[in-house]
Amino acid sequence: MRSCTGSPDYRALSSDAEHCMGMKGELITKASITEEPSDLVPRAGGWQRLSRDFLTSGGRTWEDQPDYLRITLLNLMEAAAFIVWGLFLCLNLLGVVESSLGRIVIDAMGVAVAVGVLSSLRMGASVAVVAHVAHAFLFAFLLGLAIVRANNPLAMTLPLIYPAMAFLLLDDVRRGCVGTLLMIVGINVTIFSGFGPELRDRTMAFDGALTASVGMCFQAVVMALYVHHRKRVMTRLREVSTQLSELACHDPLTGLYNRRTFIEVLERELSRRDCNERQLALLLFDIDRFKAYNDCFGHPQGDELLKRIADATRMVFSRREDIVFRLGGEEFGVVFRTDDAEQATVMADCLLAAIEALGEPAPDGPHDTITVSAGLNLLDGGSNITAKHAYLRADEALYRAKASGRAHWVRAVG
Numbered sequence: 001m002r003s004c005t006g007s008p009d010y011r012a013l014s015s016d017a018e019h020c021m022g023m024k025g026e027l028i029t030k031a032s033i034t035e036e037p038s039d040l041v042p043r044a045g046g047w048q049r050l051s052r053d054f055l056t057s058g059g060r061t062w063e064d065q066p067d068y069l070r071i072t073l074l075n076l077m078e079a080a081a082f083i084v085w086g087l088f089l090c091l092n093l094l095g096v097v098e099s100s101l102g103r104i105v106i107d108a109m110g111v112a113v114a115v116g117v118l119s120s121l122r123m124g125a126s127v128a129v130v131a132h133v134a135h136a137f138l139f140a141f142l143l144g145l146a147i148v149r150a151n152n153p154l155a156m157t158l159p160l161i162y163p164a165m166a167f168l169l170l171d172d173v174r175r176g177c178v179g180t181l182l183m184i185v186g187i188n189v190t191i192f193s194g195f196g197p198e199l200r201d202r203t204m205a206f207d208g209a210l211t212a213s214v215g216m217c218f219q220a221v222v223m224a225l226y227v228h229h230r231k232r233v234m235t236r237l238r239e240v241s242t243q244l245s246e247l248a249c250h251d252p253l254t255g256l257y258n259r260r261t262f263i264e265v266l267e268r269e270l271s272r273r274d275c276n277e278r279q280l281a282l283l284l285f286d287i288d289r290f291k292a293y294n295d296c297f298g299h300p301q302g303d304e305l306l307k308r309i310a311d312a313t314r315m316v317f318s319r320r321e322d323i324v325f326r327l328g329g330e331e332f333g334v335v336f337r338t339d340d341a342e343q344a345t346v347m348a349d350c351l352l353a354a355i356e357a358l359g360e361p362a363p364d365g366p367h368d369t370i371t372v373s374a375g376l377n378l379l380d381g382g383s384n385i386t387a388k389h390a391y392l393r394a395d396e397a398l399y400r401a402k403a404s405g406r407a408h409w410v411r412a413v414g
């Protein structure tokens, strides 16, 4: 037998905040909201799908991928890098610019790494980070060479996009700064260590190094501001989204889960096998002669009574898996697991006793204090009963309890 006291714990249900029930009983879940109805949205194919995947990084919709802006910018930059690398490669292969086997190999590697980064973005962050690090090394090396030679002005513009990529990829101000700093150090070391061709003109090399370093610092500042602001906006959006989910699934007066959540939770519990093979129970209860109470003491006092009854119910059904709902008006519901029928009946007795023990005066009727009537439905896990039927049977039992004198509970039949 369980104790009739305890503190409520609703954390176990936090995930339910994202799963609610429509007013007419249809399931509304996050997945079903983002689901594309096949008869409304034409099937995307070929280029259409490719461009959507590119912009949303594989997400089905924008909402699916709230981080899509960052990913999209990153993809666009990688695409730009891919084009520039490809252009260099073509120019080198065609002999339009001063060409060498080494440069052709480097440009080919650039193309390959950019393609790798683009495709790895679909495969997961860790692969993308490895590909980016490889790209960064190649980039710093080539950049140093380009600056030293000072014969490749296009390459001089490339360092300006790299801090942006570092910030977008790492999505953190501090790590983005460190990444940019490493790039600047790498480029300067390549330039001044005399790696590659001989340093023909020290002043030119110094100018190149300075231009690249200052440009990258400037870009890093802009990106740091962007990432900082974006993070603040994302945090706020997440907070608002959580608040909206809370509002959608909870009754504002009592803080209990509302009717929208009820059928879905019941459906989920019916389909779930309890690890201890315990039975599922549904208890519906309704305050007796609440209209008279409201008429006598006023609606604000009636609201207070609803809150007190909600608290008392949470005290009785205080285990993590006990779920208490306010189904509307003065009707409440509890979905809970029970070892056997006897334990469920003890819980029902316990609840009715706890509410009577509140000592709220009843304005009329045979009882001095406010009472409730209840319908108890014990659900066999093996049966194929639906949530709606389980609810209807418990409701019939509650109706019988009302009809047979109130202030007691009746067990559902069938």
Ligand SMILES: Nc1nc2c(ncn2[C@@H]2O[C@H](COP(=O)(O)OP(=O)(O)OP(=O)(O)O)[C@@H](O)[C@H]2O)c(=O)[nH]1
Pocket: 253, 286, 287, 288, 289, 290, 291, 292, 294, 298, 299, 300, 301, 302, 303, 306, 328, 329, 330, 402, 406
């Ligand atoms: N204070 C308050 N009253 C409410 C709220 N929701 C519904 N009610 C009132 O609850 C009362 C329900 O009355 P009835 O459905 O006649 O039920 P009852 O008087 O409890 O009678 P029985 O259920 O047959 O015992 C109505 O007077 C509603 O106005 C609420 O949120 N706050």
